[in-house]
Amino acid sequence: MRKKIFVFALSALLLALSFPIEAQQPTKVFRIGSLASGSASTHKSRIDALRQGLHELGYVEGKNVVLEVRYAEGKRERFADLAVEMVRLKPDVIVVGSVGFTAAAKQATSTIPIVVGGAGDLVGTGVVASLARPGGNVTGSTDISPDLSGKRLELLKEAIPKARRVAVLWYDFAGSSDADEVKQTEIAARALGINLQVVSAQAPDRFQDAFTAIKKGNADALVILQGSFTNFHSKQLIELAAKNKLPLMCEGSNFIEAGCLMAYGPNQIYGWHRAATFVDKILKGRTPADLPVEQPMKFELIINLKTAKQIGLTIPPNLLARAARVIR
16 A cells, blocks of 8 residues: 555656656747848838737747847848848748848748748749749738829829829839839829829939929929838938928838828738738748738828928818828
């Protein structure tokens, strides 16, 4: 009897001791890399959205995930070097937010999964084979929609019915995915009876020249195509538009916050939040090649009435009523 009691007690003791041992087993810590084309300040809301998305899925920084972020400060020439630097850190997944950085990351690695948090034409630029079957190591979401260019011009016409000439400002460089958007805008302008003036911005010290050309062209309004370069210099570009009393149409909410008159497009912050879902699936065993690239489903119009007042423009009430958000 005593022998049975001793064996039972010993078994219970060993079982009790096993719990602390199991509890001390190290938790897998995933390393998530992120490459941002702007700065820590211009991309804060996007990185925060990624963090929030990961947190909602059970990933806590310092506990089971480490987030490594590198910023290009608006300089495309840094993309390749930063991508190589990130790959050397051996992250489990790399999250990016532009076509340029996606291409640079793909060039730096063919094995580490890359998730795009909303970018331009991933198919046209050859980053993925197709949206349904991306292939390779890249997946995520795109913010491309064929009707966006025309819709932005339509909204400008509603805000400024007398507008006959509209300027488009973009960062022109070899291989730019914005070239196709310029073409789409030209097609939409012809359909709306608008004369389009296309102006490129190559460097900050040439911005004033660009706006001088726009004013000489008697533009009634301006559209800025969003990219890593214009994103980083958004404040300076918006200030020049306000100085020249030019109603400005932009693509994203970050431009609106900086003082753009109107913005229409997909919610870019949501794209970075959504990226966390792709990261989670990959960390749980899915491969990017089998995860279809998502297209934007919801678009939002944002109007900045502070800017409208500053340039002396009255926004029609019916247009205000359709805005998802109005900054007063």
